[in-house]
Structures are given as C-alpha cells and as structure tokens.
Amino acid sequence: MEPTEPPAGPPGPPQRPGDQSGQGQPSPQYGQGTPPPQYGAPQYGQPDPNQPQYGQPGPPQYGQPPYGYPGGQNQLPPQQQKTSVFAILSLVLGVISAIPFAIIFGIVALVRIPKTREKGKGMAIAGIVLACLWLVGIVLAVAFSDSDPERDASGQVTATADVAPEKLRVGDCVAEVQEGEVQDIKVQPCSQPNGGKVYAVFELPKGSFPGLDAVQASAETGCTDRWKQLREQATDLSDIFYLHPTEDSWSLGDHSVTCLLAPR
Known part of the structure; x- marks a missing residue:
C-alpha cells in the first residue's frame, strides 16, 4: 500500500446534512466579527430616529396643536383692571x-x-x-x-371751658375777646386774669333777619345804653364789645346780644 498524503491544514467543522459548501454566504470564521448591518435597518440596542424616546416628546400629530401653544391659539395677556x-x-x-x-x-x-x-x-x-x-x-x-360751663351755687364759673356765646351770663369772664364771627369763646373764673367781662345780655326783636348792618347797629346801641344805665366806672381803660347773632344763627332762633367790657 502506498502511503496517502495527509490533508493540508486543520480539518474544518463537519457540515450539516443538506449544506453545500461554497454556496450562499460564507460562515463567519474564528476571529472575524459579524457582518455590518444594512443601511436604514435599526439594530438591537440602537434607537429608531423616527420614534419618540422615553422622556422626549415626539413630533406633533395631525390635528394636534404644536408644543408651547395651548389650545392651538396664542393667548392674549389679560387687560389691566381700572380703578373707579x-x-x-x-x-x-x-x-x-x-x-x-x-x-x-x-x-x-x-x-x-x-x-x-x-x-x-x-x-x-x-x-x-x-x-x-x-x-x-x-x-x-x-x-x-353747647354744654354749660361748670358753676358753683352762686352761678360763678369754676373751670375754664369753651362754650357757645349764647351760654354766657352776666358776670362771666372770658379769656379773650376777638372781633369777627365767633363760634366758641373761652370762659374762665373771674379770679384769673381775663380779657373781658359780661355786663349785659338782651334779646333783639323777633321776626325775619333784618340784615347784618341793622343787627350790628341795634347791638351797639343796646350795649352802650345799658352800660350808661349801670353808672359804673371802669378801673382800667376799656372798650365795649358785643356778640350778636348772624343770619345763620338767627334762623336757628338765636336773637340774643351779649355785651362785654374788655380792657385795651
């Protein structure tokens, strides 16, 4: 027998039944990687660029508003509310x-x-x-x-207070006499230095308001005559003052005139 020559190289893997060597694609050999994937076909572990990923919004669908525009319309800012x-x-x-x-x-x-x-x-x-x-x-x-000042049993004022002119009585002393319309006047005990003392109070005839000039003339005449009737002599150089009603107070029933002797 002649010796046979051994086959060159290591023996290959056994072929399965039905396989034909040399036909189709070659099987990957040891040390060789898998063939590259075909273009456009997603592979396992690689994201599809056409599908939305987890946590990322996908492209807007037909009939749905784009992202960032609620309701599909731009919202106008509310108008500022006006103050009445x-x-x-x-x-x-x-x-x-x-x-x-x-x-x-x-x-x-x-x-x-x-x-x-x-x-x-x-x-x-x-x-x-x-x-x-x-x-x-x-x-x-x-x-x-309108309240009366505090008085003692004899009627003398015992405490300083602001009162309406019609609340003054004969013998009351005031802190100060001012010309012009008087709403309130400060009355005080006569033992204190005073700016005037009431010596007469009388009423003007009732009826419609005769006018400011007529009221002032009647008040001046009445106070002057009543001072003369007293036959008193002022200890200091003094003037006669009078408080008379105004048109407004006349309509409220005030017809009284208050006469005061005030030092200069």
Whole structure:
C-alpha cells in the first residue's frame, strides 16, 4: 500500500446534512466579527430616529396643536383692571372732610363697580367711613360746646371751658375777646386774669333777619345804653364789645346780644 498524503491544514467543522459548501454566504470564521448591518435597518440596542424616546416628546400629530401653544391659539395677556374714578373722589373728599360729596361719590362707586368690574371698592368704603367719622366729630364738638360751663351755687364759673356765646351770663369772664364771627369763646373764673367781662345780655326783636348792618347797629346801641344805665366806672381803660347773632344763627332762633367790657 502506498502511503496517502495527509490533508493540508486543520480539518474544518463537519457540515450539516443538506449544506453545500461554497454556496450562499460564507460562515463567519474564528476571529472575524459579524457582518455590518444594512443601511436604514435599526439594530438591537440602537434607537429608531423616527420614534419618540422615553422622556422626549415626539413630533406633533395631525390635528394636534404644536408644543408651547395651548389650545392651538396664542393667548392674549389679560387687560389691566381700572380703578373707579368715583371711588378715588370719595376717598379724597373723605380725607378733606367734604362730608356730603364723599358719601355720595362712595355710594355711586359701590353701585357702579359690580357693573363695570372696576377696582376701588375698598377706597369707596374708606371714603364713606372717613366722612362719617368727620360727621360724628362735628356732632360731638357741637354737643360739648353747647354744654354749660361748670358753676358753683352762686352761678360763678369754676373751670375754664369753651362754650357757645349764647351760654354766657352776666358776670362771666372770658379769656379773650376777638372781633369777627365767633363760634366758641373761652370762659374762665373771674379770679384769673381775663380779657373781658359780661355786663349785659338782651334779646333783639323777633321776626325775619333784618340784615347784618341793622343787627350790628341795634347791638351797639343796646350795649352802650345799658352800660350808661349801670353808672359804673371802669378801673382800667376799656372798650365795649358785643356778640350778636348772624343770619345763620338767627334762623336757628338765636336773637340774643351779649355785651362785654374788655380792657385795651
């Protein structure tokens, strides 16, 4: 027997039945990688660029608004709410004690604000409250000014107080006498240095207001005559003063004249 020559190289892997060597694609050999993927075909572990990934929004679908535009329409900024002019006027007038106008404008503002949807309800309420506080203060001031001063059993004033001129009596002493219209006058005990003393009080004839000049003339004549009737002599150089009613006080029933002797 002739010796046979061994085959060159290591023996290959056994072929499965039905396989034909040399046909189709060659099997990968040891040390060689897998063939490269075909273009456009997604591989395992690689994201598809056409599909949205987790946590990232995908492209907008047909009929859906784009991102960032709610409702598919641009939203206009809301208009700034205006403040009621009547409310502002009510507050300003309430501060400066224009009582009737502050109350009227405040009520108008409270009625209009629900219809016009304006701001200023609090300002209107504040204006009305301020006007009411001014009104209460005036009423209290008038009430205290109309009260009689403190007197002893003989009728002499015992404490200094501001009183209305019609509250003065004969023998009362005042701190100061001023010319012009007088709303209140300070009365005090005669033991203190005073600016005048009441020596006569009388009433003018009732009826319609005769006019300011006629009232002043009647007051001056009446006070001068009554001083002469007293036949008194002033210890110091003095003048006669008189407090007379005005047209407004006349309409309220004030017809009295108060005569004072005041040192110069």
